[in-house]
Amino acid sequence: MKVLEGLYYSKDHEWVKVEGDKVYIGITDYAQHSLGNIVYVELPEVGSELSAGDVLGVVESVKAASDVYTPVDIKVLEVNNSLVEDPSLINNDPYGSWMVIAELKDKSQLDKLMKADEYRKFLEEE
Amino acid sequence: MDNLKKTPLYEIYPKYNAKIIDFAGWAMPVQFESIISEHEAVRNAAGLFDVSHMGEIIVKGKDAFPFLQNLLTNDLSKLNDNQVLYTFMCNHNGGAIDDLLVYKYSNNYYLLVVNAANIEKDYKWMLNNAGIYKVEIENVSDKIAELAIQGPKAEEILQKLTDEDLSQIKFFYFKDKVKIAGVECLVSRTGYTGEDGFEIYMPNEHAVTLWEKILEAGKDYGLKPAGLGARDTLRFEAGLPLYGNELGEDITPLEAGLGFFVKFDKGNFIGKDALLKQKEQGLKRKLVGFEMIDNGIPRHGYEVHADNQKIGYVTTGYFSPTLKKNIGLALIDSKYAQIGNQIEVIIRNKPLKAVIVDKNFYKKNYKK
Numbered sequence: 479m480k481v482l483e484g485l486y487y488s489k490d491h492e493w494v495k496v497e498g499d500k501v502y503i504g505i506t507d508y509a510q511h512s513l514g515n516i517v518y519v520e521l522p523e524v525g526s527e528l529s530a531g532d533v534l535g536v537v538e539s540v541k542a543a544s545d546v547y548t549p550v551d552i553k554v555l556e557v558n559n560s561l562v563e564d565p566s567l568i569n570n571d572p573y574g575s576w577m578v579i580a581e582l583k584d585k586s587q588l589d590k591l592m593k594a595d596e597y598r599k600f601l602e603e604e
Numbered sequence: 605m606d607n608l609k610k611t612p613l614y615e616i617y618p619k620y621n622a623k624i625i626d627f628a629g630w631a632m633p634v635q636f637e638s639i640i641s642e643h644e645a646v647r648n649a650a651g652l653f654d655v656s657h658m659g660e661i662i663v664k665g666k667d668a669f670p671f672l673q674n675l676l677t678n679d680l681s682k683l684n685d686n687q688v689l690y691t692f693m694c695n696h697n698g699g700a701i702d703d704l705l706v707y708k709y710s711n712n713y714y715l716l717v718v719n720a721a722n723i724e725k726d727y728k729w730m731l732n733n734a735g736i737y738k739v740e741i742e743n744v745s746d747k748i749a750e751l752a753i754q755g756p757k758a759e760e761i762l763q764k765l766t767d768e769d770l771s772q773i774k775f776f777y778f779k780d781k782v783k784i785a786g787v788e789c790l791v792s793r794t795g796y797t798g799e800d801g802f803e804i805y806m807p808n809e810h811a812v813t814l815w816e817k818i819l820e821a822g823k824d825y826g827l828k829p830a831g832l833g834a835r836d837t838l839r840f841e842a843g844l845p846l847y848g849n850e851l852g853e854d855i856t857p858l859e860a861g862l863g864f865f866v867k868f869d870k871g872n873f874i875g876k877d878a879l880l881k882q883k884e885q886g887l888k889r890k891l892v893g894f895e896m897i898d899n900g901i902p903r904h905g906y907e908v909h910a911d912n913q914k915i916g917y918v919t920t921g922y923f924s925p926t927l928k929k930n931i932g933l934a935l936i937d938s939k940y941a942q943i944g945n946q947i948e949v950i951i952r953n954k955p956l957k958a959v960i961v962d963k964n965f966y967k968k969n970y971k972k
Contacts, residue, residue, distance in 0.1 A: 514623075514833075515640045517923035518901050518930075536952070538901050540639040540922065541833060543952075562899075 479601060480507040482573050486588050487597035488549035492534075493573065494591060500555065502576040503534065505546055508601055510572045513539040516565040521557040521577055528552050530587055535577055537568065550587040552580035605631045611656035612749050612811040620829050627832055628721035630657040635831040642834035643925040646797050649826030650755030652818055653835055655803070656811060659723035659745040661716045661730065669711045671737035675730065675874060676706065677857060679867040683708045688776045688792050691865055692857045693726065694875030698882060699853040700860075702726050703845065705794065707778055715790075717750075719847045733874065749811035753818060753827075754801030754838075756969065761822040762791075762802055770802070775972045785817035793971070796835060798842025800971040840920050841927065841966035843893070849904060849919045850891055850933060858882055859935065861891045861963070889916060890941040893963030895931050896949065898956035902932035907950040910940050918949060924965060931965055932958070 481487070486494040491509035495502040510516060518538035528534060534548040556579040561567055568575045582588075592600060605624060608631040617624065622633035633654065635642060645651045663672060673680050678691035689706045702722040707715040718726045727743045734741060753762055763770050765785045773779050778792035790805040806814060819827060836846065845851050850860050857866050858879060866879060896902060902921030907914050916936030924931050932949070940947060943962060948955035 514635060515638050517640075518899075538923075540837060540925070541634070543901070543903065 479511060480573070481594050481598050481601070483594045485573070485594065486549070486591035487594070487600075488547070488591055489600065490547050490549070492546060492549050494549055494588070495576070496582065496588065499582055501550065501552065501580050501582045503548060503552075503578050503580065504576045505537065505568065505572060506597075507572045508604075510569050513537065513542075513544060515540050516568045518543075519561045519565045519568070519577070521559070521562065522554050524554050524557055526554050528554070537565070546577065548580075549591055551583035552578070553583065554578050554580050609657070611654055612808040613654045613656065613815055616812055616815070622829075622831065625832070627657065628719075630720060632657060633829075633831040634833045636829045639831070639833035639837060640925045642828055642830040643837050645826055645828040646755045646799055646830060646834060646838055647926055648756070649828075650753055650757040650761055650801070650822055651797075651828050651830030651834065652815065652822070653752040653754065653830050653832075654750075654811075654815065655752050655835075656749040656808075657720035658750050659718040659720060659726065659743070660748045660750075660805070661718060661723075661727060662714070662742045662744055663716060663730070663739055664713045664742075665737075665739040666712055667737040667739050668714055671734065671739045672706065672714060673870065674737075674872060675733055677866040677873060677875065677879075678706075679870040680706065680708070681870065684777075685710055686777055686779065688778055688794055690776075692851075692862070693729065694857070694873075694879070695853055696875060696878060697853075698856040698858070698875045698878035700847070700851040700855060700857055701729055701853060703847055703851055703857075707790075707792065709780070721848065747808060748805055749808045751804045751806075751811070751814060751818065752795055752797075752801060753804070753822075754795045754797040754830075755799050755827075757822070757825040757827065758799070758801040759971070761818065761825050761827055764821045765817055773802075775970055785814060787814055789814070796844060797838035798844065798966055798968040798970075799838075800969060836920075837922055837925055840922055840933070841924055842968050843933075843964040843966075845891075846920060850935075855935065856882060859887055859889055859891060887938050889935055890938045891919065891933055891935050891963065892941050893931065893933055893961050893965060894947060894949075894958045895929055895961050896956060896958045897946075898958070899930070900949070900951040900954075900956045901930050902934075902949045902951065902958070908934045908936050909948040909950060909955055910937075910946075915940050915947070921949075926966055931961075933963055
């Protein structure tokens with residue numbers, strides 16, 4: 479399973495990429511692989527303010543629907559509508575398929591997330 | 605997975621990257637490569653399924669015919685030797701105890717193929733209803749493995765492994781003791797995908813050999829190992845019911861729109877009075893097909909609303925890999941069941957619009 483350096487990871491298998499005050503959030507390679515073919519994506523409204531642990535969106539595989547959570551407090555600035563039109567993009571390129579670009583409210587929350595090597599270890603135990 | 609039952613193929617699943625799930629107490633592959641690619645393989649070429657979890661019950665003896673004629677809803681009197689019949693076994697309220705296939709060897713020897721989750725229940729029901737009939741009922745489920753090869757290329761692939769002329773086995777007929785790759789098998793032209801294909805029964809110890817030989821024979825034809833995930837999306841598109849979703853002890857075959865397999869004119873059978881009464885009084889609910897208008901995937905158990913009230917629930921729903929649409933089956937109040945009617949499916953607390961359509965979403969591609 480691919481794990482990229484430089485990203486932050488949650489136990490629910492979301493990734494967070496930081497760029498200045500902004501973050502990109504998506505689901506990991508492990509997550510897309512566990513789900514199988516993704517056939518539906520639901521994203522939040524632009525402007526919505528979400529706390530860490532809130533539902534960010536929904537991804538559905540052929541078999542089941544799964545919630546995606548934001549690992550950090552955010553205000554949504556942009557959503558990736560191309561995923562809604564073609565959900566299989568997440569299967570093909572999970573780290574390129576950001577679901578939202580958002581304003582990061584509290585940088586210190588990143589310390590609670592895993593770095594790449596920690597996430598790799600976490601996956602070995604899953 | 606340790607406490608689950610396993611088919612003879614369990615040991616070789618890792619070789620094919622199977623993803624294993626608990627299905628009715630069995631450790632079964634839900635997918636190998638991906639549900640959609642396996643689904644497409646079956647529609648366009650062929651897929652090979654391990655369905656060894658299915659149950660097999662033999663009924664033999666002098667009274668086998670009258671016993672089964674009383675036990676089952678379909679009419680066995682018109683069945684030829686070597687023919688297969690789809691039927692229900694109902695309780696006294698007309699609810700379905702199971703849906704099953706009957707393989708007729710002769711008037712005093714039949715093989716019943718039943719759902720994995722219902723084997724024990726069916727067997728007990730049969731014993732309890734044997735009464736005065738002179739029959740022997742034997743549950744041979746643990747000794748028999750079953751593979752299904754399904755898809756437009758199924759016959760061509762299987763033919764490579766046998767001298768038997770498979771084109772002579774017609775739709776819903778079978779032949780026993782057919783040698784496939786040297787193994788004696790029971791072969792029927794039946795399936796659960798809406799495509800042409802065969803179901804193959806053999807003693808457990810030959811299952812691995814046969815699985816590998818068939819995959820080898822099909823490798824230039826696009827044959828893929830296929831899991832229960834694709835099996836469900838395939839049967840669903842073809843409008844075939846799944847016990848536990850479209851059928852159950854609380855859902856009658858008439859409500860499920862399967863009255864064709866209930867023959868009121870054949871004489872008495874268990875459940876007849878209740879079913880006849882339901883038919884005469886008119887059905888209060890019906891199974892319908894629907895297509896989402898709003899964007900969302902309907903799932904088993906979701907509520908269906910109309911006129912601001914609950915009118916039923918989704919029995920099965922999917923993003924259809926063949927039609928590329930979000931579609932479903934629902935059991936709803938008959939008042940709303942007309943094709944073209946608009947309904948609402950409640951998805952994550954939101955009412956999303958859908959329209960009733962013909963439930964045979966995909967036109968079956970049988971070779972008759």
